[in-house]
Amino acid sequence: SEQAFARNAETLRAMGMVQNAARAWGKHVAEALIVHDRASTANAIFSGTSRAVRMMLQLAILGVGAWLVLQGKMTAGMIFASSLVSSRALQPLDQLIGSWRQIVDARRSWKRLEATLSARPSAVQKLALPDPSGAISAQDLIYVAPNTPGGPPIVKRLNFHIGAGEAVAIVGPSGAGKSTLARLLVGALQPVSGSVRIDGADLRTWDEKQLGRHIGYLAQEVELFPGSIAENVGRFDPDADDASIVEAAKRAEAHELILTQRDGYQTMIGPSDRALSGGERQRIGLARALHGNPRILVLDEPNAHLDGAGEAALEAVLSAARAAGITLIVITHRPSIAAACDRVMLLRDGAIEAFGPSSDLLRQPLVGNSSRQNTVVTGSFATTIRSAPQKTRFGS
Missing domain, CATH: 3.40.50.300 (P-loop containing nucleotide triphosphate hydrolases)
Structure with a gap:
């Protein structure tokens, strides 16, 4: 629908339909965004919960293993196991570092968008003239x-x-x-x-x-x-x-x-x-x-x-x-x-x-x-x- 409105931007502008078309387009887009937001929220909740549970289990395993080593009930080889568990516990941090490029790109894009909007002069409120006679x-x-x-x-x-x-x-x-x-x-x-x-x-x-x-x-x-x-x-x-x-x-x-x-x-x-x-x-x-x-x-x-x-x-x-x-x-x-x-x-x-x-x-x-x-x-x-x-x- 947005492509149809864009192709006919001149007609929309000529007959004062820009705001009405934007409102109609926004109504359709808003419905899609609401559904997308609900899906994203549910996905984020489940993903975050599963990740938190996994990390807590990994940390618990590491702590129990270290305590058993100190008690002499396990061999020193458990140190390597503890290292592996620690690496798994640090996985979220590794993922954050891996996503740093996307974060930087998003920040640069935001700055460019902000600069573009600042450079564009704000719309001047025009005086309402008497209705035209048609000349x-x-x-x-x-x-x-x-x-x-x-x-x-x-x-x-x-x-x-x-x-x-x-x-x-x-x-x-x-x-x-x-x-x-x-x-x-x-x-x-x-x-x-x-x-x-x-x-x-x-x-x-x-x-x-x-x-x-x-x-x-x-x-x-x-x-x-x-x-x-x-x-x-x-x-x-x-x-x-x-x-x-x-x-x-x-x-x-x-x-x-x-x-x-x-x-x-x-x-x-x-x-x-x-x-x-x-x-x-x-x-x-x-x-x-x-x-x-x-x-x-x-x-x-x-x-x-x-x-x-x-x-x-x-x-x-x-x-x-x-x-x-x-x-x-x-x-x-x-x-x-x-x-x-x-x-x-x-x-x-x-x-x-x-x-x-x-x-x-x-x-x-x-x-x-x-x-x-x-x-x-x-x-x-x-x-x-x-x-x-x-x-x-x-x-x-």
Whole structure:
């Protein structure tokens, strides 16, 4: 289970689930530690008792043998026997000396751990800001992959503003940096330079737990965590009530799907459970993103594993989110979803090539287009991107 949480650390951080996941993980680990402690205690008691009895018997034999030698009732050869008995009596001390290396290694490890914890600055208590309305802006946003220092940036100095309640579709060819940008917007990644601001406040100044409640994030590869479906939808929040979990599932059009599972909302999901299909996992992940009525919803290719019914349900969810005034950012390759958004952002090689109203930037390919138009293939469809006016272009 800890591996599943570790693999999805970005999702946990983006939606403020770190403490809840740590609590759920700690609960499972605590049970295992209690059982291990009981077994270790019993083993130590029996081992110590048997060792103490053995040493007392050996010492008694040595004492009786020495007394018999002094009384002349035994030969001097008993001295050698006494030496052998003494060596057995000193066996615990020999074992302690033999284990001295492990003791020294443990002491060094403890010192290194203590030094590491001392060097790490303590978490600063951040001021609770007013709940966000959903406005997002990026200023000189740059991101470079940590495993390629000095390499070309994945995101290249982006500048844009998305108003509260606005729906924006992010399109572009594979490798354009769309998923990386989505992770930067929700705080799953930290930029090398520049900033992401929500309601004018830098993302790094927000309290993660407070902001996470107002952000819904669906990653491109959805993975559910060990626990029940209800716990996953409720973000492992111990205070999440049943009504909020069911409401989130209904908003994601996943309520009926969950009821068809063998135990409904109490169906357990293991770390290697493959009982759920990719589409089912995606719809349950969407319900998790919608839990708590977030003000910002970032969806990374939410229809990647959906069938026709799932896509219809997704379009209904997006329409309802727009009607509720939720800021919606969708990475998509489908023209129907992009056309339904207020604006479209075209990314290419980590830079914004065009950003403007969807009605101006998206249209079906036409014969005899002018040289100022660029046909961009974004997965399952080809759309014509008209060169946007200068006022709608962002970035450097």
